[in-house]
Amino acid sequence: MYPKFSSLEPEKKENIINAAIKEFARSGYDRASTNEIVKEANIAKGSLFSYFHSKKELYVFLLNYIVEFIDKIYDELDWNETDIFQRLKEIAVIKFKIYRKFPRAFDFLKALAQENAPEVKSEIDNRMKKAVLDNGSARIYRNIDVTKFRDDIDIQKAINIIHWTALSFAEQQSNNINSYEDSDVEQLREWDNYLDLMKRCFYKKEENA
Amino acid sequence: MYPKFSSLEPEKKENIINAAIKEFARSGYDRASTNEIVKEANIAKGSLFSYFHSKKELYVFLLNYIVEFIDKIYDELDWNETDIFQRLKEIAVIKFKIYRKFPRAFDFLKALAQENAPEVKSEIDNRMKKAVLDNGSARIYRNIDVTKFRDDIDIQKAINIIHWTALSFAEQQSNNINSYEDSDVEQLREWDNYLDLMKRCFYKKEENA
């Protein structure tokens, strides 16, 4: 895949990736300008199209690149932790780590989720089915100890509710642009509150003892 | 407002509205092609721009048209019902009514929420502040009897979770394109299950007796 691009100097590759992420995140697939990307990356127009044969190919490459990058970081998680709420607590911490290291990645992912351009819509959907950020069957929810849930509820539905809450909360928070320093801490505390609430409601009484 | 368009024959108006909704829903504001719209609506290029003076005006018209259309249907709701789950049950029924009468409306609304084009972004935000479809403080959640909720949870957070679940479930379902007849019934039954689950978990024991 992308042999010409792969054999470039790492620094040049990074320049191109950063320039492209920046532009796609800012403008979405349609509006993103390849002119802007080559200018930012300091390469020739023709070069970009020799590495990636089309705007679409470049976009799909970035999509995979970022998803893999995030997947790698998720490997740090303690996958032996079987409590779903504990795991989601850790995930929140990890997300902040990614964010601090690579803030544009999430911008791109957010733009991804809102992408309407038909050329890339299906690619996104395909890729996302396997991704960490997708629905309840993803690896985030593997090896969860389901015995802790109340017996009178459908566990898969409960997990879906938890998942949707996590996604919606994250989106809500990212829409509040907070520049002050300790916003992380506050957001994490708020998220803990949501997790506690759900734990109290969805787990058996004795689990909340 | 839009006097020329308003005085068109209803069928022609509907053609144009449907063609425009279809195109905007498929491609978003920017990429949507007025050429495509006039072709689909079977009118001349000049006609579209005599009804609406710009692409933006057409978009804003649709935005208001659909929001008002949905608002009107929402008036059918029994707003004296104070049980949140009962109300969401009724809302689900109403949504299906809208969907059957005007299937593209929700597609457009979904695209709306994801719209990034700066030309229309602020229009969307302004209009949506008053809309039914907005966040948990909207009229859907007015007059809710909060005394039914368990005393040990934050009620606003619980309502948020319920709201996010409703939105996410609806989106999930609309992504499953079901053409067979009775899918409504099945989807409503599934939604009832979610509501029951949340009721059982978030309400006081005696409310579920």
Add this chain to the structure above:
Amino acid sequence: MYPKFSSLEPEKKENIINAAIKEFARSGYDRASTNEIVKEANIAKGSLFSYFHSKKELYVFLLNYIVEFIDKIYDELDWNETDIFQRLKEIAVIKFKIYRKFPRAFDFLKALAQENAPEVKSEIDNRMKKAVLDNGSARIYRNIDVTKFRDDIDIQKAINIIHWTALSFAEQQSNNINSYEDSDVEQLREWDNYLDLMKRCFYKKEENA
């Protein structure tokens, strides 16, 4: 010529003529909008094009209409006056009369002279060859007593210089927008000075005695 238009009520005709003159004078042939004209004249678009089959026909009609209108006023001149400078003095007075009565006419004529649109350029040139405003062979310079000119100069050339001076002076003055009351008087006095200068230079000594 223009039978449909001719048989209209005089008031309606005048409305249309005034509206058209105004628009053509303001914007030139190309930019002039038939929409603007019908709006100002309070008639339907289709009517305009049934009176005049095209924008061009309307323009040519106006051209002839105004030239004839001005020709008629020129009939007031004392054509027995054979002194060229005396005649030009009277013409200046008459021009102010026309201007006061029908200010748009000169605007239109000025726009005429600057018209570039190829559709009407040749029409203008043709018409103007016969017109009062054109070159030295026009009726303004008929019956002039050429014996007053110095014997050592080419009289036709002298007349051309006088003519060009008249045209250029008029244009210069009309470019100075003077709203204060007595600008007429001042402009006429200045013009007299030019006439005196040329008389002193182009006539025999004894004529200036």
Add this chain to the structure above:
Amino acid sequence: MYPKFSSLEPEKKENIINAAIKEFARSGYDRASTNEIVKEANIAKGSLFSYFHSKKELYVFLLNYIVEFIDKIYDELDWNETDIFQRLKEIAVIKFKIYRKFPRAFDFLKALAQENAPEVKSEIDNRMKKAVLDNGSARIYRNIDVTKFRDDIDIQKAINIIHWTALSFAEQQSNNINSYEDSDVEQLREWDNYLDLMKRCFYKKEENA
């Protein structure tokens, strides 16, 4: 300024300049068609807009280009010559030089002076204030020996008459399209006659001795 255009091959540049001058001179700013220009210049639509970012930029470029071109040629004039008629004789020769090298330039300048389009009106006015082609106070009439004029006339008025005669004569000649070879010579001789006439009339007797 216009770096992309500047670095084109001279022949290509000339093609574009000629095509653009031709079209603007023929139709004025508004009606001039960029389609026509690219067709005539044998370049792609996109190319024109990569050299000049808009129709207006192209127009302003031409405006400056031609004015500078003419200014440069005017530098050849013997500015120590203080006799106004001698100077105007030399200027006529120079104008023919320009005309032979760059025949469309004067057409463009003529159209320029008549241009009404608001997009470029102010640009034209700004540029023309400094230009050689402007009114009687321009450098053409600097350093003129006014003592040669008759004492009994207003010198500024006399200069105005001379200036207006020069402009009007030039316009009259350029309207007579003469393709036969020796028309220059004839036109220059005719112009000399005009100059002689005015010299004889406006100068003191002893200057004509």
Add this chain to the structure above:
DNA sequence: TATGAATGAGTCTTCATTCAT
């Protein structure tokens, strides 16, 4: 006859993609 909505060729401008150097 009068109307004005409908028409569609034409306007300037953009930008992903190609290809000669």
Add this chain to the structure above:
DNA sequence: GATGAATGAAGACTCATTCAT
């Protein structure tokens, strides 16, 4: 391989002219 100028289809929008009512 790298370059970036050249391409031209497609974009939104205008307006003189036509024609069904």
